Amino acid sequence: MDTTLSIRTLLFVLLVNLGFIASVTAKNTLYVTAKKGLIVRDQPSLRGKHLGKFPYGNEITVLERTEKIISIISNGEQLKGEWVKVSPIGVPFSLKQNLQEEYYVFSAFLSEKAFFQKDFVPSEEFRLTAIDETKTSENSNTSFAYVENSYYERRQEIQVLRDAYQEEFSRLTEISTPSLKNVRKVVKLEIEHCAEYCKTDVYYWLVTYDRRWVSLPKLENNMADLSTSKLAYRFTNNTSVIQLISYKESLVDYKNGEYAEGNIRRVYSDENSKLFWDGFRLVEDIWLTMEGN
Numbered sequence: 001m002d003t004t005l006s007i008r009t010l011l012f013v014l015l016v017n018l019g020f021i022a023s024v025t026a027k028n029t030l031y032v033t034a035k036k037g038l039i040v041r042d043q044p045s046l047r048g049k050h051l052g053k054f055p056y057g058n059e060i061t062v063l064e065r066t067e068k069i070i071s072i073i074s075n076g077e078q079l080k081g082e083w084v085k086v087s088p089i090g091v092p093f094s095l096k097q098n099l100q101e102e103y104y105v106f107s108a109f110l111s112e113k114a115f116f117q118k119d120f121v122p123s124e125e126f127r128l129t130a131i132d133e134t135k136t137s138e139n140s141n142t143s144f145a146y147v148e149n150s151y152y153e154r155r156q157e158i159q160v161l162r163d164a165y166q167e168e169f170s171r172l173t174e175i176s177t178p179s180l181k182n183v184r185k186v187v188k189l190e191i192e193h194c195a196e197y198c199k200t201d202v203y204y205w206l207v208t209y210d211r212r213w214v215s216l217p218k219l220e221n222n223m224a225d226l227s228t229s230k231l232a233y234r235f236t237n238n239t240s241v242i243q244l245i246s247y248k249e250s251l252v253d254y255k256n257g258e259y260a261e262g263n264i265r266r267v268y269s270d271e272n273s274k275l276f277w278d279g280f281r282l283v284e285d286i287w288l289t290m291e292g293n
Helices: 002-019 093-098
Strands: 027-034 038-040 050-056 059-074 075-088 103-106 126-128 142-149 154-161 171-177 185-192 198-208 213-215 217-222 231-236 243-252 264-277 282-289
Touching: 050 185, 059 103, 126 171, 142 185, 154 198, 198 231, 217 231
Parallel strands: none
Antiparallel strands: 027 059, 038 050, 038 103, 059 075, 075 103, 126 142, 142 154, 171 185, 185 198, 198 213, 198 217, 231 243, 243 264, 264 282
């Protein structure tokens, strides 16, 4: 009886200690949960050289489990995990001076859940100008508006249709300090045109720390019908991947019936494709086939 009990106890302890690493397998895509960043070392040991940190939410791939299990105290909580060999999907700037073949991190700060960034908010640095009448010819319906900074420096020229342009419904928003490498801001401009039907042209730019504006492919959404699929780019805490998603909308309060921002919600979201950013340019884009509307 004592022997049986000891074996059962041993098996229980073994399962408890292995349970926390059950989901960490080779080739898993995982995300960093450490709010202050996850320390990266050149060896699977606390004595390994400190190479830098993967930022919170950074996407990485587990290449190999070492089964070197350790326990630490973090914010008063005991955490158990193992050292895992990982491959970064987009190397953070903090590792640029320590590039090498092997990176090791502590698995207790990894999760299968992706962490998404804050939403776009009205831009305080940039604004959309009115139509520049000096560049509009009498015989043309085409004109131009501009994205400019607080010093009235024009950064982007936008072509609009003078008779259909709805300036009051156009919006300029931004995400500050995104996770994308070498990107200071993501700027988004929604230009609405209403002729036979209303559509919105959606522009996105990556504003880099060296003052370049890198354009993403323009999106066009039909705003007349809630049941129509719409497109948007989604920026996660990944340092090199931009997702193209499709979504539909519904009214929050059907009795109200008002097609207004506060009365609309997204009812689903599907990833259609990805853009890849290397810190200086879009190096590759993969456009997957979109099915249905």
